[in-house]
Amino acid sequence: MSAPLRLMAVHAHPDDESSKGAATMARYVAEGVEVLVCTLTGGERGSVLNPKMDRPEIVENIGEVRRKEMDRAREILGVQQRFLGFVDSGLPESEEEELPEGCFALQPLEIASAPLVAAVREFRPHVILTYDDDGGYPHPDHIMTNRVSVEAFEAAGDPDRYPGTGDPWQPLKLYYQMGFTKERFEALHEAMNERGMGSPYADWIARWEDRPQKWPVTTKVPCGDYFATRDEALMAHATQVDPDGFWFVCPRDLQQEIWPTEDYHLARSLVDTELPEDDLFAGIHAEETAGACK
Secondary structure (H helix, E strand, O other), X not given: OOOOOEEEEEEOOOOHXXXXXXXXHHHHHHOOOEEEEEEEEOOOOOXXXXXXXXXXXXXXXXXXXXXXXXXXXXXXXXXXXXEEEEOOOOOOOOXXXXXXXXXXXXXXXXXXXXHXXXXXXXXXXXXXXXXXXXXXXXXXXXXXHXXXXXXXXXXXXXXXXXXXXXXXXXXXXXXXXXXXOHHHHHHHHHHHHHOOOOOOOHHHHHHOOOOOOOOOOOEEEEOHHHHHHHHHHHHHOOOOOOOXXXXXXXXXXXXXXXXXXXXXXXXXXXXXXXXOEOOOOOOOOHHHOOOOOO
């Protein structure tokens, strides 16, 4: 009897798991896949982005509040979740602004990666999701999240690396999140205009830097049936998401019709798979679910 499939999603802050790949995770949970979200920081330096929550008692206790929000989102998605203990770096207002001492983004790579390597060796995922090397957007914690995710993918199966963090375990596939593509927003923009709704995306698309997409989408996971779960999890992060704001302007049923997938780039694979894919576990066979230790 084969072991259950396991998926690990690596994120920088609480709320990232709900805005990036949440419907994918909810779908796989419903199908019996074990899913673990690793949150590298506590989001302690995050701003309150929902005007309805911008109150002194919230701002003063933002770290504790965000942990409680994460607990609720975890319950909604049906996933396991753990914080890996680093301190939010904050988002600098300019390239010249120095990051705060001791923050996640300033940690040496081996220090920043060790807790994730330990988590990989304990949970033993077959697939890992993370951000691309630009972080999805240039937040220093997102960029560092990519670095430690790649490091953990490449090191966790090597018994000579990161001694004392558990028995080696080699994940089989590593994906980058590709949810914020120009192609997706153009499709939603056109559909909203065609239906006479007006679109909130025009200025954003107009400002989009005209350059080739760095990482092509290789994998589109059908998960429109779980967009409601995604939205509920996102709203659980009430300090970060205004329910009357940008995230929910495009009607869910239109999204399900026009773009019913969440999209990824296959960055590493130790199994044969045929692109394009519609399943993160494509190419992973029953005999491989026991893992491959180096």
